[in-house]
Amino acid sequence: MRARQVAAIRDVRDTAGLWRLCWTLAWLDIRLRYRGSMLGPFWLTLSTATMVVAMGLVYSVLFRMPLVDYMPFLALSLVLWAFLQSTVVEAGGAFTAAEGMIRAQRMPYMVHGVRVVLRNLLVFAHNIVVVVGIDVVLWIWPGVAVVLVLPGMAIWILDALAITLLLGPLCARFRDIPPIIGSVMQMAFFVSAVIWKPSQLKDHEWLLSFNPFYTILEVVRGPLAGTVPGWDVYVSATLYSTLLCAAAWMLFARVRGRLAFWL
Amino acid sequence: MRLKAPHGRAEVNVSNLRVDFPLYHGNARSLKKMVFHSVSGRMGADKNNRVVVQALRDVSFTLRSGERLGLVGSNGAGKTTLLRAVAGIYEPVGGQLRVTGTINALLDPNLGMNPDLTGRENIALRALYVGMPAAMIPELEQDVADFAELGDFLDLPVRIYSAGMLIRLGFGLATAFHPQVLLMDEWILAGDANFMVKAQARLENLVRGAEILVLSSHAPTVVMDWCTRVLWMDQGRIKADGPPEEVLPMYLGAPVKRGD
Numbered sequence: 265m266r267a268r269q270v271a272a273i274r275d276v277r278d279t280a281g282l283w284r285l286c287w288t289l290a291w292l293d294i295r296l297r298y299r300g301s302m303l304g305p306f307w308l309t310l311s312t313a314t315m316v317v318a319m320g321l322v323y324s325v326l327f328r329m330p331l332v333d334y335m336p337f338l339a340l341s342l343v344l345w346a347f348l349q350s351t352v353v354e355a356g357g358a359f360t361a362a363e364g365m366i367r368a369q370r371m372p373y374m375v376h377g378v379r380v381v382l383r384n385l386l387v388f389a390h391n392i393v394v395v396v397g398i399d400v401v402l403w404i405w406p407g408v409a410v411v412l413v414l415p416g417m418a419i420w421i422l423d424a425l426a427i428t429l430l431l432g433p434l435c436a437r438f439r440d441i442p443p444i445i446g447s448v449m450q451m452a453f454f455v456s457a458v459i460w461k462p463s464q465l466k467d468h469e470w471l472l473s474f475n476p477f478y479t480i481l482e483v484v485r486g487p488l489a490g491t492v493p494g495w496d497v498y499v500s501a502t503l504y505s506t507l508l509c510a511a512a513w514m515l516f517a518r519v520r521g522r523l524a525f526w527l
Numbered sequence: 528m529r530l531k532a533p534h535g536r537a538e539v540n541v542s543n544l545r546v547d548f549p550l551y552h553g554n555a556r557s558l559k560k561m562v563f564h565s566v567s568g569r570m571g572a573d574k575n576n577r578v579v580v581q582a583l584r585d586v587s588f589t590l591r592s593g594e595r596l597g598l599v600g601s602n603g604a605g606k607t608t609l610l611r612a613v614a615g616i617y618e619p620v621g622g623q624l625r626v627t628g629t630i631n632a633l634l635d636p637n638l639g640m641n642p643d644l645t646g647r648e649n650i651a652l653r654a655l656y657v658g659m660p661a662a663m664i665p666e667l668e669q670d671v672a673d674f675a676e677l678g679d680f681l682d683l684p685v686r687i688y689s690a691g692m693l694i695r696l697g698f699g700l701a702t703a704f705h706p707q708v709l710l711m712d713e714w715i716l717a718g719d720a721n722f723m724v725k726a727q728a729r730l731e732n733l734v735r736g737a738e739i740l741v742l743s744s745h746a747p748t749v750v751m752d753w754c755t756r757v758l759w760m761d762q763g764r765i766k767a768d769g770p771p772e773e774v775l776p777m778y779l780g781a782p783v784k785r786g787d
Contacts, residue, residue, distance in 0.1 A: 285655040292652075296643050368635035369656065370615035437551075521618035524611075525549055 272517035278372035286375055290382035308390045316342055316394060323459060332402055337489065338459060339398045344485050345458045347388040348477070349449050351424045354380050356442045358432035363527040373520055377428030381421065395488070406490035416483035423480065423505050426512035433519045436526040452477040473497060476504035537628030537707035537738040539590040539613060545621035546605075546612055546763075548580040582608040584763045586622075590739050590756075597754035597771065598743040599778050604760040606743040610634060610710050613741060628707030628738065631657075635712075642686040646677055646696055649685055653700050667703055674699035674729060691722065698726055702733050709737035713744045747775055747783045 279286070298304045316339045324334040355377070359366065362376040399405070435441045453459075456477040462469050472478045479500040486493035583605050590596055598606040611617045612624060614632035640649050650671050654664045672681055675695040680688060688696065734740055734753065744750050750757060750771055757774040759767040767774045775783045 282655070282658060284661075285658075288652065288655055292641065292644070296641070299643060364635070367611070367616060369632060370630070371656070522549075524617050526551065 268517045268520070272513070272520055275372040275374050275520060279374035279378060282372065282375055283378075286378040286382055289375075289379045290386060293379070293383045294386050305387075305390050308387055309393050312343060312346070312391045313394045313397070316398070319459065327460065327464070329461075336395070336398050336402060336404055337461065339395045340485055340488055341458045341481075343388070343391045343395050344481060344488075345453060345456075346391060347384055347420075348481065349453065350387065351381065351384045352427055352431070352449055353442075353445060354384065355424075355428040355431040356435035356445050358428045359436045359523055360432075360527060366524055366527055373516075373523060374425075374429065377425055377432060380428050380432075381424045384424070385421075404490075406488055409487050409490050409492050412487035412492060413484055416487055419480065419483055419501060419505050423508055426505075426509040429516040430508070430512035433515060433523055433526075436523060437519070456481060470496075473500045476500070480504065535627070536592045538592070538626070539588075539708060539739055539741070540623070540625040541589070541613070542587045542624075543622035544583055544586040544609075544612060544619050544624055545581075546583040546608055546617055547620045548582045548608075550578040550580060581763050583612065586763075586765055588758065588765070588768060590741070592738040594756055595734075595740040595754045596742070597750035597757045598741065598760055599745075599747075599750060599757060599775070600760035600766075605763040606760055607634070607712060608763075609760065610712060610741060610743055613708075614710055626708060630708045630710065631701075631704045631706035632710040633701045633712060634710070640685060640697060640700075643684055645684055646672075646675070646681040646688075649696070650700060657704055671696070671699040671703050674725075694722065698722075699729075702726075702729055705733060705736045707737060708739045709734065709741070711740070711742045713742075713746070747779060751775060751783050 294305050298307060301307060303310065316335070319342070320331065320335040320338050323338065324331045327334065358376045358380045359373070362379075365371060366373075366376075431441070431445065435445075452475075456475055457465075457472060458481070462472055462478075465472065473494075473496040479497045482493050482497045483501045486497070586605075586609065588596075598609060600606055608617065610632065611634065612619060613626060614630060614634065615626070616632075616634075641652065644652065647668060650668050651664055654661075654667055659667065675681075675692070675698075677688075677692060677696065680692060685693065685696065740753070742750065742753060754771055757767075757769065757771045757778075758765055759774050759778045767777055771783075
């Protein structure tokens with residue numbers, strides 16, 4: 265029991281020592297995905313922009329909201345959600361995708377988790393350009409609330425690492441979990457106030473603070489949209505994140521030694 | 528090229544090592560099956576019925592600086608599993624395993640090699656894998672490039688290399704790091720005659736530099752020439768342990784001559 269904890273802590277420490285490797289692997293993933301294409305990773309930016317404009321035009325009519333109001337909200341929500349969604353989905357493949365590396369050389373396991381998180385942060389950095397672009401065109405400045413994005417991002421990065429350590433081993437052991445993750449994330453997209461505004465729920469808005477996807481999204485989205493998230497959002501996001509991190513650590517420490525056999 | 532600072536004298540200490548391979552085929556991987564079993568209270572039964580291959584059993588030995596161990600045995604006897612366990616890839620299910628000193632395991636010729644990257648980029652990537660400081664990368668590049676004789680191909684994607692070029696790069700890269708404990712699987716000795724002549728010197732240099740060698744091989748002459756001790760593995764257990772002159776004839780059922 266104790267030995268497992270020590271081994272897991274050592275794993276994290278060794279991973280920190282290999283940060284250059286993690287960074288290079290993440291960057292190579294992006295580069296190779298767009299190898300030979302003219303725009304390279306900026307295809308991501310372009311496709312996000314197209315999606316935002318198309319959805320913005322339709323949904324602003326559906327929801328009867330002014331386009332200048334709805335478009336910046338939608339752009340921000342979609343870009344942030346894309347990060348959450350792809351991180352969670354790719355977390356499941358963190359170890360199975362690195363099978364060759366794991367079976368050929370001793371290496372801290374967390375390297376593969378960090379690689380997934382960094383890769384998605386890089387994609388995110390390309391997508392956020394769309395949000396900034398729309399804000400510049402519409403002359404929107406979120407205001408001082410934007411500094412709250414720092415604690416928000418800290419929560420996100422911790423959660424993202426935790427989710428790779430949780431879903432990575434689970435998906436390596438049980439090969440039918442990835443499709444489940446896919447459908448859960450799809451459902452979460454519709455119920456978590458991503459494309460609609462929380463205020464549209466009217467009397468039922470309070471229910472949203474029990475939805476971990478919503479509160480975790482809101483700790484970053486709120487500040488970037490210029491609003492300070494309520495205390496209920498912070499309490500809920502912190503609580504869910506703590507649970508996630510605790511579960512992830514317990515699982516990772518427990519099964520770390522068995523991972524190589526599961527691939 | 529040395530890996531980090533040497534840790535004093537190298538030593539490999541294995542006692543009562545046990546490694547089990549769970550076999551997850553079709554059913555055992557299914558979450559549904561697990562859930563239904565646990566609901567119907569048969570989870571324990573599932574656990575017991577799971578097919579487990581006993582890959583290593585009661586393996587004990589100690590290697591001190593200067594020892595060269597050869598692993599012999601039929602396919603599936605546990606040689607590669609033992610190498611992987613010593614390399615730290617498979618954690619033991621039972622028993623103790625302690626390795627002092629830097630390790631380099633030549634188990635997979637294409638370790639971490641990405642076919643879409645150029646030869647040069649692959650070399651840099653491998654340097655990161657072993658945690659080599661950035662300042663040493665040009666030296667490594669030079670060393671590998673000289674051996675692999677890739678010329679202008681070094682800056683082209685590995686995907687387009689011929690089989691020969693690929694094995695030269697893989698071999699050159701794998702043998703570029705000089706550890707205290709060297710683990711080798713037999714692939715390293717496979718290759719056409721031309722290549723082997725060239726590779727021999729580099730490999731011998733590597734082996735001489737290592738304090739401890741563990742070599743898994745099917746070729747008795749190689750084991751006879753290189754090793755000071757032989758472990759005969761059979762069905763995951765040690766069947767015999769001793770100098771090559773004693774163990775190899777037992778294993779082969781015939782006397783072995785030293786190569787030249």
